[in-house]
Amino acid sequence: SQTIHQWPATLVQPVGSPLSLECTVEGTSNPNLYWYRQAAGRGLQLLFYSIGIDQISSEVPQNLSASRPQDRQFILSSKKLLLSDSGFYLCAWSVQSYTEAFFGQGTRLTVV
Amino acid sequence: TQLLEQSPQFLSIQEGENLTVYCNSSSVFSSLQWYRQEPGEGPVLLVTVVTGGEVKKLKRLTFQFGDARKDSSLHITAAQPGDTGLYLCAGKNGSSNTGKLIFGQGTTLQVKP
Numbered sequence: 001s002q003t004i005h006q007w008p009a010t011l012v013q014p015v016g017s018p019l020s021l022e023c024t025v026e027g028t029s030n031p032n033l034y035w036y037r038q039a040a041g042r043g044l045q046l047l048f049y050s051i052g053i054d055q056i057s058s059e060v061p062q063n064l065s066a067s068r069p070q071d072r073q074f075i076l077s078s079k080k081l082l083l084s085d086s087g088f089y090l091c092a093w094s095v096q097s098y099t100e101a102f103f104g105q106g107t108r109l110t111v112v
Numbered sequence: 113t114q115l116l117e118q119s120p121q122f123l124s125i126q127e128g129e130n131l132t133v134y135c136n137s138s139s140v141f142s143s144l145q146w147y148r149q150e151p152g153e154g155p156v157l158l159v160t161v162v163t164g165g166e167v168k169k170l171k172r173l174t175f176q177f178g179d180a181r182k183d184s185s186l187h188i189t190a191a192q193p194g195d196t197g198l199y200l201c202a203g204k205n206g207s208s209n210t211g212k213l214i215f216g217q218g219t220t221l222q223v224k225p
Contacts, residue, residue, distance in 0.1 A: 006154075032212075034212075036215075041198060041218065041220050042217055042218055043118075043200060043215040043216050043217040043218045044155070044200070044202075044215040045215075046212065046213075046214075046215075049212055090154050090155075092154070099142075099143045099145060099160055099162075099204050099213075100145060100157050100160055101145075101157070101202070101213055102157070103154030103155050103156070104154050105152075105153055105154050106152065106153060106154050108152070
């Protein structure tokens, strides 16, 4: 069966520090991968999606970047965090061209 | 830009009551999904509807896709405290083959015992 792992679960970082969130998927190959951000009790904003290694699309201009160094690994990064980067970040995967998305447990990022 | 609007945004009811959550758009979607999310966790898929007019039931939950595939509803019968959570609808653009989903703003449901 397929599983998705996202870490860390919580993170407190000072303003100006770098960021690296990792997400890996097991049990499938060539998945679509996504990074979403969610404000408290609200819907999900798509940040990045990837249909293959080194194929990343950015949905919104921001202080963040994403990379996909391996087929089932997706990384969300920042060189210098801003206060406004605080939020709940979710990684997700889907089978190519299929509809359902499967989410990781999320990372609560607090920038102080 | 496609938008999905959910209503109501917040709902607080007593155990045993019925409720309906709506998800509306001016755009046509090839499919629409409903997710449920608990605090501090990722959303979990409840159902996918694909055909206009389709109705799916999951125990006390009934999901309907509008005939024109622009809207959907989630009806819960005899709500229980375990139904408490954030309900999200998400639609897939029929022209997209990336599986990119557009999410609604969510409906926070609180069921009081």
